[in-house]
Amino acid sequence: MTDAVEYDVVVLGAGPTGENVADRARAAGLSTAVVESELVGGECSYWACMPSKALLRPVMIQADARKVPGVRQDVQGPLDVEAVLAHRDDYTSHWKDDGQIAWLNGIGARLYRGQGRLHGPRKVVVEGFEGEHHVLTARHAVAVCTGTRAVLPDLPGLAGARVWTSREATSAQAAPGRLVVVGGGVVGTEMATAWQALGSRVTMLVRGERLLSRMEPFVGEHVADALTAAGATVRTRVRVASVQRADATGPVIVVLDDGELIETDEVLFAMGRAPRTDDIGLETVGFEPGSWLPVDESCRVDGTEWLYAVGDVNHRALMTHQGKYQARIAGAAIAARAQHVPLLETDRWGAHSATADHDAVPQVVFTDPEVAAVGLSLAEAEAAGHRVRAVDQDIAAVAGAGLYVDNYRGRARMIVDLDREVLLGVTFVGPGVGELLHSATVAVAGEVPVSRLWHAVPAYPTISEVWLRLLEAYRDGR
Known part of the structure; x- marks a missing residue:
């Protein structure tokens, strides 16, 4: 079955950023379609912000309580891992998106489930999960809000080792006895904090000189000291050369570049993000598949009049709250252009400029x-x-x-x-x-x-x- 429908705005990706673009477009009276190939709610709801913070909240409470007189004697035992994981599962809605779909329906946006690809200017073709095809044409804007995926290095043995990325680290159903974390950024430090407290013996392998190297130097020192005091091993200036896992139930052998072998039950690679733009038809509108999309202050893609890239895909500030902020800016700009209202492009802190992406990006790292x-x-x-x-x-x-x-x-x-x-x-x-x-x-x-x-x-x-x-x-x- 193939149908062709026209909307004012078509949004690729139904994570928090795409949902907010849709919300702003609908609030301005624009008809809006949203296309999603996975769960409505995106990475943040199911494999990032929500599950990771649900894992970390009991850890932080226990750590603080152990430093308060009158309470510390009651919280010396281990965390109830089963209860913590059940709490995490509740906050991911058990990886079901019924509630998010209901919200989209409630604002009047039309959801298309399947793989959406650009097919020339202003056109998106959706290949549905049951073989149906939809051809969507956007009168005013197509917004790419497909987010990012975890980067895995090109290492010998990696493909067959079934390593963790952030998705496995936030959705695991049991604490591994031993966990190696490769990377010292936000994901690496947060997941090291969580799983160490949940019973894993954590070893962090960091290429640089300190943890959280993009922040003030004293930050990484405090976090490393606390992780070490909690029982984790933090090693800096080390590189992984290869990984090996012989069979489905066996351990992973991590080989360092100096030949040292580290045996572990699981290994998490937390080494950055790449844009999920490799299979959305960018080549049909003159852009390289898999690339970041450069944008102006209203999040409109450079050199276009109709294409927007909002959230992680534009590489301005890879955080959920910044993506939602950009969505509010982009939604206002799309509506203004559709209604032929002049944009406040010269106002640095105006309604159509995502200035905070440069000057005021807030970030919390939920470590201890x-x-x-x-x-x-x-x-x-x-x-x-x-x-x-x-x-x-x-x-x-x-x-x-x-x-x-x-x-x-x-x-x-x-x-x-x-x-x-x-x-x-x-x-x-x-x-x-x-x-x-x-x-x-x-x-x-x-x-x-x-x-x-x-x-x-x-x-x-x-x-x-x-x-x-x-x-x-x-x-x-x-």
Whole structure:
């Protein structure tokens, strides 16, 4: 069966980004089709944000409780792994997308299940799971929101070793006795934290000199120290040469480039992401299959009038919340262009410019201790040519930190633009700092002058009083 239907907007990919593009298009009165080849809700709902945080939340609570008098004696035993995994399964809706489909239907978007491919300008052909074909034409826009997939290195033995990627790490039904994690970024550190606490003996193999190398140097030091104290082994400046698994139930042998052999039950490769654009028909509209798609500030693909790339596929800021932010920007731009309304393209922080992708990207790493950062690090600010000063503060010196847990260990840094007296970036590491991040995001995105921040009074006694200590250190030249 083949049918041909015309819509105002066609969205490829029904993850959080695609869902939000569809929502914004429908809110503007535009007819919208959404095409999805897997589960509606995407990577975040089933194999990334939601399951990983469901795994990590009990770990963080237990770690904090063990540092609080009157509670620590009751939480010394191991976590209930079965209960933690069941909690994780609930948060993934047991890998069923009925609720997400109902939401799409509720906003009035039409869902097509199957593989969608571009077939020339403004046209998408959908090959359904039961052999049906749909030809969708977009009057105004096609939005590519297909996200990314895990990158696996080209190593001898890898193809037959059945290694883990982020998907297997977040959906595993049991804790492996031994787990090797290759990579020291966000996925690697979070999954090392989770599975170590759930009973695995974790070894991290990191090519660089430290964990979380894109963040301030002290961040990786805090996380590595905590992982080591929890029983994990963290090894830096090592490279994997090959992997071997002899049979379905046997161990994996990880071979390092110096010939050392490490035996493990499972090995997770957490070495970055690649765009899921290899099989969506990019070649029919002049782009290389499998490539990232360059876009303008409204997320419209360079050189086109109708094609948008929103979320991870444009390689601007590979995080769910940034994809949803971009979707709001792109949806507003698509609607404005459809209605022949001039775009606010010259307004840096206007409704049609995804400026935060450059200047105010927030990120929380749910390790123990937590990491929270927004904007530029010191190295990034200096590389961009800003005249800056880094102001550091030991969070443990704040009364609220001592009340939060005994022997609190953490650090805060703010990066001040000395020419404009505004913040370019803020980083926290320590227990509970994730909830501090939005205040920093508002300060950075709002370009709030340091002089005005003095009037944002932190409540006593909370960890947020670290803001006052940072401002005092800046004023006093410390």
